[in-house]
Amino acid sequence: MAFTMLSGDVIAQIISLTTPQDACTMSSVSTNCRSIADSDQVWSNFLPPGCENLIPQISPKKSLYRYLCDHPVPIDGRNMSLSLDKKSGKKCFMLGARDLTIAWGDDRRYWRWMATPESRFDEVARLQYVWWFHIIGRIETFMLSSGTNYAAYFVFRFDGQGDGFNWPVKSHVCIDSDELDEGRSVTLDPGGGEARAIRERADGWMEIEMGEFHNENGDDGTLVCSLREVVRPKSGLIVEGIELRPKETR
Amino acid sequence: MRYLALPLLSQNLTESTARAQTLSLYLQLSLQVSLSQRNESTMSSSSSSLPSCPKKVVTLKSSEGETFEIEEIAALQSKTLENMIDENCADTPIPLPNIKGKILAKVVEYCNKHAEVGVDAESLRAWDAEFVNVENTTVFDYILAANFLEIPTLLDLTCQSVADMIKGKTPAEIEKTFNIKSAFTPEEEEQVRRENQWAFE
Numbered sequence: 001m002a003f004t005m006l007s008g009d010v011i012a013q014i015i016s017l018t019t020p021q022d023a024c025t026m027s028s029v030s031t032n033c034r035s036i037a038d039s040d041q042v043w044s045n046f047l048p049p050g051c052e053n054l055i056p057q058i059s060p061k062k063s064l065y066r067y068l069c070d071h072p073v074p075i076d077g078r079n080m081s082l083s084l085d086k087k088s089g090k091k092c093f094m095l096g097a098r099d100l101t102i103a104w105g106d107d108r109r110y111w112r113w114m115a116t117p118e119s120r121f122d123e124v125a126r127l128q129y130v131w132w133f134h135i136i137g138r139i140e141t142f143m144l145s146s147g148t149n150y151a152a153y154f155v156f157r158f159d160g161q162g163d164g165f166n167w168p169v170k171s172h173v174c175i176d177s178d179e180l181d182e183g184r185s186v187t188l189d190p191g192g193g194e195a196r197a198i199r200e201r202a203d204g205w206m207e208i209e210m211g212e213f214h215n216e217n218g219d220d221g222t223l224v225c226s227l228r229e230v231v232r233p234k235s236g237l238i239v240e241g242i243e244l245r246p247k248e249t250r
Numbered sequence: 251m252r253y254l255a256l257p258l259l260s261q262n263l264t265e266s267t268a269r270a271q272t273l274s275l276y277l278q279l280s281l282q283v284s285l286s287q288r289n290e291s292t293m294s295s296s297s298s299s300l301p302s303c304p305k306k307v308v309t310l311k312s313s314e315g316e317t318f319e320i321e322e323i324a325a326l327q328s329k330t331l332e333n334m335i336d337e338n339c340a341d342t343p344i345p346l347p348n349i350k351g352k353i354l355a356k357v358v359e360y361c362n363k364h365a366e367v368g369v370d371a372e373s374l375r376a377w378d379a380e381f382v383n384v385e386n387t388t389v390f391d392y393i394l395a396a397n398f399l400e401i402p403t404l405l406d407l408t409c410q411s412v413a414d415m416i417k418g419k420t421p422a423e424i425e426k427t428f429n430i431k432s433a434f435t436p437e438e439e440e441q442v443r444r445e446n447q448w449a450f451e
Contacts, residue, residue, distance in 0.1 A: 003390060003412075003428035010393060010409070017413035024446035028421040030433050034442065066448055086449065 004032065011036050016045040020065065020089055038062055046089040048145055051082075065089065072120055079121055085246045090145035092245040094155065095137040095225075096121035100242065103134040118204055119240055126159065129235035133169070137225040137242035141175075142218040144244065149214045151247035152225040153207040155240040156188065164234030165189035169227050173211025176222040184211060186227070188237070205240050212247060308335065309343040310358070312351035317343055320358045324365035329400035348398055353391045356381075360404055382411040386428060 006014075015023050015037055023046070026037035036042065043061035044052050047068075054073065058064045065084065072081035072094060079096035097113075102125055104110040110130045113123045127133075137152070144150060152173045158165075165188040174181035186197065186208050198208050210225055225242050308325045310318045325331040325340075334340045346354060363369075363377060382389055389408050396404035416424060421443075425432055434442065 002387070004430060006390060006393060007397070010397060013405075014409045014412045014416070017410050018416050021449045022413075022417050022419075024449040025419065025421055025424065026416065027446055028434075028439065028442045029424050030430050033430070069448075086451075 004030075008036050009041075012039060012041045015042050019087065020046050021087065048084070048089060048091050051084075051091075054082075081120055088148075088246055090148050090246040091143070092243065093139060093143065094120070094241045094243040095139065096123075096241045097125040097239045098123055099137065100125075100239070101136040101138075102239070103132050104130055116238075120203070121241065125239040127235055127237040127239070129233055131233050132230045133234050134228045134230065135226065135239065135242075138176075139223050139225075139244060141215050141220045141223050144215040144218060144223070145246070146218050147216060148246050149212060149249045150244050151212045152210040153243045153245070154186070154188075154210050154227060155201065155205045155207045155243055157204075157206050157238050157240075158189065159236050159238055162189055162236035164232050165237065166191065167229065167232055169229040171210040171225075171227050173213050173223070173225045175213075175220050176224050186210065207243065210242070214249075308340045310354060311343045311345040312349055312354045313347045314351050316351040316354075318351075318354055318358050320361060321365070324358070324361040327361045327364060327401050327403065329402075331399060346395075346398070349395045350391070353388070353395055356392065357395050357399065357401070357404070361401065364403060378407050382408060386412075386415065 003011075011033070015026055018026075020043075023037045023042055027034045029037075038060070040061040043065055047061060047065055051068065052061065052064075055064060055067065058067050068082075068084040069086040070083075072083040072092075074081055079098035081094045081096070083092045083094075084090070085092055096119075098121065102111060105125060108128075110128055112126045112128060114126055115122060116124055135154075154171075168185035168187050170183055171186045172181055172183040174183075188198070188208060190197070198206055201207050210227065213223055215223075223244075225244075306322050307319050308322055308331060310320060312318065320331075322335060322340075325335065331340065331344070334344065349357070360381060364374075369377075382392070389411055392404065393408045393412070395401075396408055415427060419427065421432075424430065432439065
């Protein structure tokens, strides 16, 4: 019994159990494999549930998958975007600055809101100065892909006059009701050796990991990601948002 | 009883056609059996006999004619066999002309194992892993049998096993593992590779 004698349906089922990369590899194997590996039957499987018809104008599903990996799409009613992790097809979300709860965010003395072409959102938040620095992002765990280990990243940059961020900021990524979460300390503007924790992103912003969360079934309620430092004065920070994307467990 | 002319089932049949033909053959056969039994009973005198106890065993016949017995409870894992049992077509040996004896024996073993009670999930997983730890070509035979007999758990297990053989391989490695001839020209191959480059960046 040869592989090539298996029916198209069965081969499609087998390819659906591999990964998007493997499906692209199978496409290069033979003409027959190519038509099966490129089929909607396979790629509907790689798209997260509910995303198969996200953009009806884009067809076939393989093209939709590729599009969603490279082009975050806005989510109705929220200042939030959705994209896909290329390797796994899991959902990635960015909570824009307007979607976050920023203490004193409405007070022009402390924070200003502005449009910038470098942002995927309508507005970013610029810190004038503040002592009470407290930013919270919330997302319902049912929105996240199940069976996935996520990390939250604070996406930001300095406008050249950033000050006061060379001290650690307390970061938490945990379920709303979890009062025992220890959190971690992150430094947004470290000198020297710690700078490796700050990463420059492909979209030109900087990011630092805030923490991790494992989403099993999406029934844990609200995930809360927060940064807090209320002791020292700070200024010159520009906030794009908080991104959640899959992180491989080591 | 009249004999039905057995249709020649060639190897080139698709699985669904073969399945439909087998099912239709058995429905016809069992209709013949029940008709002749009814004829016999109306012709007999007042002897009323109790109905016999329902058979607990189903007999399967491989492509070479070898027979294998499987307990009804294990056979229920196959949707195809379950339908036949429900329709009372399973009283005579069921020929499975697409499945060789060697493979059918293993499929029966699989169904028996999965019908056992009191097996913990961990050891069943280990047993399953051993079951598919065989030559590729044998796994493909299992897939065909599982597909034909509609055994979802076996189909999932075998498809996953092949998927695991594919993961992480290059096209050349896949062609070698599964003995597939590319049939692309070098230009076509290069074009397809470029089209799919995005997934690896």
